Amino acid sequence: MGLSLELIEDRPSANITSPGPVPVKVTIPNILPVARDKHGVFHIGCSSVQSSPLNANPHSEPSTSSRTVTNGSLSQNENQADIQALQKDLERTIRQLNSAQEKNAALEKELESNEMLKVMVVQLQEQVSKLQDDRSSRLTKQSSQSSNHYM
16 A cells, blocks of 8 residues: 655645645555654655664664664565566656657658748749749830831
8 A cells, every 4th residue: 555644734824815725645655665764754765774663753762773664565576576567667668758759850850851842942933933024024025126126
């Protein structure tokens, strides 16, 4: 099951019109060790802290034997299996992320290429328009010159 905590703010509110505090619920899974040091501070996921049992008095002297207290009854093999499963999931997720990043990079290159093609098409359309205008003005000049030539 794990260790479950509910933290409730007990200080008076700074604003008297505000609603009361919302409790914070925390659940710590069985695979994480919970340790209490000689000052009464709890350490989660840290197995190297010298600690006393969870129900010890924080004001009393620490015991001579230091040990980490874990909440739950999972064996070391089950913990190792859980860690290996999590590691495999992490590796799979990393591979998926790398694949997605590669696809994203390819799509960004394609998008950049498409943008460059759009710019080139606009430039070519402008050139075609200028050429058509030039052709039209030349034909107009040529036709006016030929009509003047026959007069």
